[in-house]
Amino acid sequence: MTPNELRAAILGVKRWSHADQRAPNKPLMMAYALAKYIQGHGQMFSYEDEVDRDVYLLLKRFGPSRKAYHPEYPFWRLFNDGIWRLDNAEECIPRSSNSDAKKSELIKHQVTGGFSDEAYELLRNDTQLATELLETILTESFPESIVPEITTQLGLEFTFKRVQKRDPNFRREVLNAYNGKCAICGFDARLNDDLFALEAAHIKWKQFNGPCTVNNGLALCAIHHKALDKGAITITPEMRVAVSDSVNGGGIVEQLICDFDSKQIQRPRQTKHLPLEAYFDWHGENVFR
Numbered sequence: 001m002t003p004n005e006l007r008a009a010i011l012g013v014k015r016w017s018h019a020d021q022r023a024p025n026k027p028l029m030m031a032y033a034l035a036k037y038i039q040g041h042g043q044m045f046s047y048e049d050e051v052d053r054d055v056y057l058l059l060k061r062f063g064p065s066r067k068a069y070h071p072e073y074p075f076w077r078l079f080n081d082g083i084w085r086l087d088n089a090e091e092c093i094p095r096s097s098n099s100d101a102k103k104s105e106l107i108k109h110q111v112t113g114g115f116s117d118e119a120y121e122l123l124r125n126d127t128q129l130a131t132e133l134l135e136t137i138l139t140e141s142f143p144e145s146i147v148p149e150i151t152t153q154l155g156l157e158f159t160f161k162r163v164q165k166r167d168p169n170f171r172r173e174v175l176n177a178y179n180g181k182c183a184i185c186g187f188d189a190r191l192n193d194d195l196f197a198l199e200a201a202h203i204k205w206k207q208f209n210g211p212c213t214v215n216n217g218l219a220l221c222a223i224h225h226k227a228l229d230k231g232a233i234t235i236t237p238e239m240r241v242a243v244s245d246s247v248n249g250g251g252i253v254e255q256l257i258c259d260f261d262s263k264q265i266q267r268p269r270q271t272k273h274l275p276l277e278a279y280f281d282w283h284g285e286n287v288f289r
């Protein structure tokens with residue numbers, strides 16, 4: 001296996017996601033293993049002692065909101081992508097519905113998993129390659145505002161240097177459309193003539209084919225942009241703020257976030273710039289918690 005073949009295989013894994021739905025199980029499992037390799041971990045990971053706790057936390061923090069989280073799915077299913085090795089897996093009794101092993105079986109048989117021998121041989125000797133692949137996986141699956149939180153949880157400093165491809169006009173056009181104010185709270189601080197802490201947010205993430213067009217954008221202050229990307233808030237098709245029940249914090253959080261629940265947001269100056277309902281629907285289903 002060459003580095004390019006490994007790159008292609010990892011990018012191939014991402015493409016199983018259907019119809020722009022977020023499915024970050026495999027990306028987060030691979031990111032976890034790569035980050036651990038960068039920190040000197042050996043090839044294989046214990047399901048019981050490592051993955052069941054660590055990848056669970058990653059899925060819970062950074063995946064779409066679910067009733068339950070299943071780190072055993074990507075741990076098991078990556079094997080079918082041809083870049084993953086499982087040891088002690090032969091004895092595991094599969095579920096009745098598919099060929100996946102149950103979590104209890106992974107624990108009972110002390111199953112370990114990690115990148116395949118060929119892939120690990122490349123990664124072990126090349127931290128730069130591991131870092132590059134980690135960066136690719138995260139930036140293909142999460143917006144820029146979230147990636148540093150994930151790398152911190154993975155125990156790494158955020159040192160990626162990739163220049164993000166973006167439409168150079170997106171920010172300017174979105175801020176203009178909303179008159180240089182946060183669509184939620186009206187924040188419009190300037191230092192002399194420079195707006196600061198006002199950002200152009202994508203409603204449907206670029207990573208899931210959300211376009212860099214004004215009708216997929218909102219002008220938001222840094223706090224409300226982050227709250228939108230984290231799924232702490234969403235915007236309903238009626239252009240009202242919805243705040244997640246999971247948001248909590250002191251009085252300032254009430255003022256900055258909770259008090260905006262069900263409030264109408266500012267509309268853009270021109271009707272042609274109104275956000276499309278489909279983008280709000282995507283955000284509500286895939287990001288809002």
Ligand SMILES: [Zn+2]
Nearest residue numbers: 182185221224
């Ligand atoms: Zn705001």
